[in-house]
Amino acid sequence: MNSPQMNTSHLPTSIPAYLEHLRRALAGADPALVQDALYDAEEYLRSELAEQPGRSEAEVIAAVASSYGAPDEVADIYRDTEVTVQTALRPPAPAPRTSLAGRFFGVAADPRTYSSLFYMVLSLATGIFYFTWVVTGFSVSLGLVFVLIGIPLLILFFGSVRVLSLVEGRLVEVMLGERMPRRPLYAARGRSWLQRIGDMFTDVRTWSTLLYMLMMLPLGIVYFTVSVTAFSIALSMIAAPLMVWVGLAAPGVTAYGWTFISWSERSGLGTSVPLWATPLVLMAGVLMLFVSLHLVRGIGRVHGLVAKHLLVRTAQYS
Template identity: 65%
Template sequence: MSVNAPRSIDEYLKQLRRALEGQDPALIQDALYDAEEYLRAEVAAHPGKSEADVLELIASTYGAPEEVAAAYRDTEAKVKAALKTPAPRAAGEGSGLARFFAVYQDPRAYTSLFYMLLTLATGVVYFTFVVTGVSLSAGFAFLIIGIPFFLAFIGIARVIALGEGRLLEAMTGERMPRRPLHPGAPASWWSRIGAMLTDVRTWTTLLYLLLMLPLGIIYFTV
């Protein structure tokens, strides 16, 4: 094991993040999730070994942080090249008028327009979901089902947000996270619940789902 080799999962993830510096944040999130998921599974599978020993054991199979980062960059470049929409022939050449009308030859322009129209429908669904979920959570607060219902509501909202990101990427080509943030080292249910409720992304997700309705109305009207 080299001198700079990580001795813990957290150190491995820090080195991987540094190696991916400058890349799309969504790619970094996906890479960190995959790495942490794999490493923690390997540590759990070798209870008699320390994290350093397990990292040394799997170094040849999973790779060093720099190698993993290079693999993700290479894969991302290949995926982008495969999914890239062919540029309109008039783009970048000819008169200014030709370049202006070149947008009508770009398929992404139409899929993005469709997404903006679709936002009105999804916005209604998301808005109804959040308002209903918050209202019922408040109503059930003093009942035994109140806490489980609220936690289920929050969990579903996070899943919806991840699905919305995948839809946005498919329609517009904008890279979005394909995996959620990893929950980290194994912890008790109460610790996980506390982390979820104190995570600012939980509440910004609900705010985003609420804002989808007015945004959808604006997109549809414009």
């Protein structure tokens, strides 16, 4: 981040003031971008301060201003870089469609639809893991809190939750397309370890992250059930008429329950669909398949917003 000519008279004189100025300069930007920028700035300034013992924060900020930049310049660079990176990472957009039919069937050409579907299936496993980790870690830590080892365990547990929130954020960003932090919260290096521990316990995002991880189990069950059920029914409705037409199944075989493909001792593989209804069933299956794709993509967008709200700190930097 080069700035050939720098007026140091208007530079902040402390690292907290620099970060506060940078936060204000990034007002209106994505909260995940703000978190990344604040993390990078504090890490850089703190490391420069540690490498130059005996110099004040104001002197260090003035010395590195020409290489790192003033808060306003850093904010502009991050905004520009974000546009470049998001453009490079964004999957190819499907061709724009203006007709209603084009928009309806065009969902099949959207890569985000399939990544959302994969996330919904994967969420059952991640939901079980998150729920187990939170319940076990929290209960064990609280159970031992009156013993000497309980407090360190609780601190380690909260630290692990923050790490898991970053992992979940990467999954959400890659699969659902919602911008998530790529850096952890990093606003406490100038504070004592007791203050850092207090910040961890009083940070609203710590508790909202725990809530998110507990929610992931029921959400994962719902997502998995909806995706598997919807696509199984749609694909069976498509497959049954096709199997009848190519002679692989006999039409009109009575099935146990509401199923389209069944096994009959008398005629081998058959379906519960009479021959005259097979075209209607096929069209209904195709329609349900595309409705399911729209549902999956919509759930992915909503879940990305929920994850953004619960995992990303939007409060003012302090």
